[in-house]
Amino acid sequence: MTAQPIETATDIAPQDIASVMADMGRRARASADALRLAGPEVRTAALKAVAEAVRRRADAILAANHSDILRARTNGVSEALIDRLALTPGRIEAVASAVDEIAALPDPLGVETARWTRPNGLDMARVRTPLGVLAIIYESRPNVTADAAALCIRSGNVAILRCGSDCLDSSLAVHEAVVEGLTAAGLPADCVQLVSTPDRAAVGALLTGLDGNVDLLIPRGGKSLVARVQAEARVPVLGHLEGLCHTYLHASADLDMAQAIVVNAKMRRVSVCGATETLLVDAAAAERLLPPVAAALIAAGCELRGDDRARALVPQMTAAVEADWTTEYLAPILAVAVVDDLDAAVEHIRSHGSGHTEAIIADDAEAAAAFLNAVDSAIVVWNASTQFADGGEFGFGGEIGISTSRLHARGPVGAEQLTSYKYVVRGTGQTRP
Amino acid sequence: MTAQPIETATDIAPQDIASVMADMGRRARASADALRLAGPEVRTAALKAVAEAVRRRADAILAANHSDILRARTNGVSEALIDRLALTPGRIEAVASAVDEIAALPDPLGVETARWTRPNGLDMARVRTPLGVLAIIYESRPNVTADAAALCIRSGNVAILRCGSDCLDSSLAVHEAVVEGLTAAGLPADCVQLVSTPDRAAVGALLTGLDGNVDLLIPRGGKSLVARVQAEARVPVLGHLEGLCHTYLHASADLDMAQAIVVNAKMRRVSVCGATETLLVDAAAAERLLPPVAAALIAAGCELRGDDRARALVPQMTAAVEADWTTEYLAPILAVAVVDDLDAAVEHIRSHGSGHTEAIIADDAEAAAAFLNAVDSAIVVWNASTQFADGGEFGFGGEIGISTSRLHARGPVGAEQLTSYKYVVRGTGQTRP
Numbered sequence: 001m002t003a004q005p006i007e008t009a010t011d012i013a014p015q016d017i018a019s020v021m022a023d024m025g026r027r028a029r030a031s032a033d034a035l036r037l038a039g040p041e042v043r044t045a046a047l048k049a050v051a052e053a054v055r056r057r058a059d060a061i062l063a064a065n066h067s068d069i070l071r072a073r074t075n076g077v078s079e080a081l082i083d084r085l086a087l088t089p090g091r092i093e094a095v096a097s098a099v100d101e102i103a104a105l106p107d108p109l110g111v112e113t114a115r116w117t118r119p120n121g122l123d124m125a126r127v128r129t130p131l132g133v134l135a136i137i138y139e140s141r142p143n144v145t146a147d148a149a150a151l152c153i154r155s156g157n158v159a160i161l162r163c164g165s166d167c168l169d170s171s172l173a174v175h176e177a178v179v180e181g182l183t184a185a186g187l188p189a190d191c192v193q194l195v196s197t198p199d200r201a202a203v204g205a206l207l208t209g210l211d212g213n214v215d216l217l218i219p220r221g222g223k224s225l226v227a228r229v230q231a232e233a234r235v236p237v238l239g240h241l242e243g244l245c246h247t248y249l250h251a252s253a254d255l256d257m258a259q260a261i262v263v264n265a266k267m268r269r270v271s272v273c274g275a276t277e278t279l280l281v282d283a284a285a286a287e288r289l290l291p292p293v294a295a296a297l298i299a300a301g302c303e304l305r306g307d308d309r310a311r312a313l314v315p316q317m318t319a320a321v322e323a324d325w326t327t328e329y330l331a332p333i334l335a336v337a338v339v340d341d342l343d344a345a346v347e348h349i350r351s352h353g354s355g356h357t358e359a360i361i362a363d364d365a366e367a368a369a370a371f372l373n374a375v376d377s378a379i380v381v382w383n384a385s386t387q388f389a390d391g392g393e394f395g396f397g398g399e400i401g402i403s404t405s406r407l408h409a410r411g412p413v414g415a416e417q418l419t420s421y422k423y424v425v426r427g428t429g430q431t432r433p
Numbered sequence: 434m435t436a437q438p439i440e441t442a443t444d445i446a447p448q449d450i451a452s453v454m455a456d457m458g459r460r461a462r463a464s465a466d467a468l469r470l471a472g473p474e475v476r477t478a479a480l481k482a483v484a485e486a487v488r489r490r491a492d493a494i495l496a497a498n499h500s501d502i503l504r505a506r507t508n509g510v511s512e513a514l515i516d517r518l519a520l521t522p523g524r525i526e527a528v529a530s531a532v533d534e535i536a537a538l539p540d541p542l543g544v545e546t547a548r549w550t551r552p553n554g555l556d557m558a559r560v561r562t563p564l565g566v567l568a569i570i571y572e573s574r575p576n577v578t579a580d581a582a583a584l585c586i587r588s589g590n591v592a593i594l595r596c597g598s599d600c601l602d603s604s605l606a607v608h609e610a611v612v613e614g615l616t617a618a619g620l621p622a623d624c625v626q627l628v629s630t631p632d633r634a635a636v637g638a639l640l641t642g643l644d645g646n647v648d649l650l651i652p653r654g655g656k657s658l659v660a661r662v663q664a665e666a667r668v669p670v671l672g673h674l675e676g677l678c679h680t681y682l683h684a685s686a687d688l689d690m691a692q693a694i695v696v697n698a699k700m701r702r703v704s705v706c707g708a709t710e711t712l713l714v715d716a717a718a719a720e721r722l723l724p725p726v727a728a729a730l731i732a733a734g735c736e737l738r739g740d741d742r743a744r745a746l747v748p749q750m751t752a753a754v755e756a757d758w759t760t761e762y763l764a765p766i767l768a769v770a771v772v773d774d775l776d777a778a779v780e781h782i783r784s785h786g787s788g789h790t791e792a793i794i795a796d797d798a799e800a801a802a803a804f805l806n807a808v809d810s811a812i813v814v815w816n817a818s819t820q821f822a823d824g825g826e827f828g829f830g831g832e833i834g835i836s837t838s839r840l841h842a843r844g845p846v847g848a849e850q851l852t853s854y855k856y857v858v859r860g861t862g863q864t865r866p
Contacts, residue, residue: 037807122817236669236840254862380858381859384861425814430817432697432823
């Protein structure tokens with residue numbers, strides 16, 4: 001690989017970024033009604049056309065991706081990040097298929113989620129509407145450009161996308177396919193805009209809300225990105241900070257099930273937010289459960305860091321320090337604690353967890369019910385892997401992320417969760433006494 | 434009335450306010466689980482006990498209210514504001530009855546709002562949960578102390594209340610009744626705390642979120658309070674800025690209905706956020722509709738400010754200036770414009786409205802449907818008064834306000850709208866492929 005001059009995809013003078021961004025905001029707002037008032041068929045047609053255009057433009061997207069990869073290597077980006085960035089014909093087909101799947105989802109807009117009649121005869125309905133203009137800030141996964149655009153189109157929300165600078169060329173190429181799809185369906189190209197400069201000042205402008213033209217910010221990426229957006233945004237933010245997920249083995253847990261689930265919850269993919277980071281084992285069954293579960297984890301390549309009681313049963317464990325209970329490893333490392341009982345497990349989760357996903361493995365249905373009720377996380381699971389924390393696995397057909405906030409949407413955020421509602425009141429001349 | 438020394442209800446040195454507020458936040462968070470995990474019966478018992486305690490303590494509340502009124506007069510508060518502040522035995526009974534009504538509402542927590550099974554056998558449920566700790570900042574209506582406390586108890590949310598300084602003594606007396614009710618039901622007194630200092634630094638502390646111990650801020654009061662909270666808060670805010678509501682008379686409107694609804698929508702109570710502030714009249718029917726509707730409004734004591742086409746039909750109107758189309762009068766004044774057609778009415782609302790409540794008066798069902806679809810406000814109304822924009826009228830049993838935001842809750846915010854949800858996933862050993 002020869003070194004190449006470091007180029008950005010477009011050249012915008014820094015002093016012009018604020019005005020370019022303000023203009024994007026105005027154009028987003030101006031196109032919102034067209035997308036909101038288009039019928040479900042139009043949004044579906046646009047999504048199908050986007051998928052088609054991605055397939056048709058596969059060569060151009062691969063060429064742009066090649067340019068991103070060259071630049072990333074020149075900039076000394078790690079091979080792990082380059083792997084995340086790299087597209088192949090197979091990955092491009094996966095991007096197109098994901099858009100097709102979102103096209104096949106029921107359109108959430110206009111759906112009545114409640115309807116009732118008041119004693120005075122007023123007929124009340126609650127009907128889903130879009131949120132408005134979403135700004136989505138993400139890192140170097142070019143597939144997010146298509147995913148996020150598709151979820152926004154499906155939910156009738158106008159999108160301003162801001163990708164990581166490492167995948168800007170790829171994202172611009174994917175964005176061309178998105179615009180082609182929108183245009184083919186008769187929708188304004190401005191319904192999905194992509195920030196075409198890698199300058200970080202563009203993010204700063206988005207965080208201000210572009211003069212009221214951004215209704216919601218969605219950071220999708222690592223902890224530092226989400227934390228910056230949550231700290232600095234002057235408009236509402238939908239994001240999750242981290243997934244510090246727990247699996248608790250109750251005294252009534254079946255050993256085979258515990259083994260299979262814990263290995264899957266930790267090791268299936270260690271880098272996802274639904275991966276279990278801490279294993280809690282009931283003291284009453286630790287001797288029966290922990291040695292074989294630990295053996296299976298170690299055999300699968302997992303490093304274990306335990307408290308004193310855990311290490312007494314599994315000497316191969318290193319000693320956990322306080323930070324281990326609050327670290328989202330995203331790596332083949334698991335913290336292990338023996339807890340006195342279910343209440344102690346709930347208390348450990350309350351004081352150390354991030355409110356993302358927690359599981360109990362138990363044969364005892366009453367204990368499971370107590371755990372599911374007491375643990376206040378976005379997702380609570382009985383006898384299954386925490387790695388099911390995923391919009392696709394919930395049947396939402398893709399997600400923009402998992403929200404650990406309790407406001408607006410909690411848990412997997414799919415097209416339906418990207419909507420608001422309005423009340424439609426139908427009368428026959430009623431006046432209020 | 435003799436002048437009295439101006440006293441505050443409690444004395445907290447300013448330098449201590451930050452630590453007092455931080456402590457309130459910690460105590461709120463510490464009591465959240467007790468309220469969340471209490472059964473519906475416990476929350477209902479607490480509410481009934483609060484209502485009883487308000488009735489039993491009526492004399493003490495009246496005495497405290499008398500002290501507020503004396504202080505307000507000394508401070509030169511207007512008689513209109515003093516009227517808003519003043520309690521009578523009848524108003525105290527109304528406060529208690531409102532709490533009883535909220536006690537009779539179905540408990541929203543634990544309700545499954547969706548349940549489905551995935552192809553892999555996972556049983557998924559979406560279950561309502563509380564939001565957490567709410568800080569409610571309001572002005573000088575002592576009844577809000579009981580209303581807000583009751584809605585929070587019903588929805589399982591811990592509350593930190595901050596009333597206007599003018600009603601602090603009354604609010605402290607009402608708060609004692611709230612604490613008595615909570616305690617009688619075995620709930621922690623800290624589930625509803627009232628800031629006992631009138632110092633504005635307390636509001637500043639709430640806006641910071643008290644070290645993560647406030648999940649949501651709800652400003653309930655005038656435009657300047659809500660604007661300050663929205664501008665300065667470092668935690669999410671649920672509030673509405675104003676209700677700039679429109680009523681549109683379509684060409685197909687029935688005259689009698691138009692007359693009755695417009696007079697009600699403007700004049701029933703001019704100070705509520707659902708009052709119509711602008712009347713739009715279709716040009717095709719302005720000659721038939723506007724003169725008699727205007728006559729009825731004038732007879733009811735309403736001042737009319739019209740555009741040229743409206744004034745040509747009703748010479749008694751004064752000339753509207755640009756600001757009239759964006760002013761929430763909260764007074765017996767109505768702006769009147771003649772518009773070319775339904776699209777022009779929708780466009781006027783889009784560019785001047787506040788997204789609160791808009792009505793169309795029309796016999797033509799197709800025109801009404803087009804209006805209800807195209808207008809993107811929290812509440813859209815066909816053939817009824819905009820003054821129905823109220824949680825009680827929607828059947829929500831009281832409200833904390835009307836949200837014009839599209840995030841989380843939109844429209845009337847009752848107990849159900851003060852909840853979040855979590856997903857409960859029940860498996861039989863599933864691992865994710």
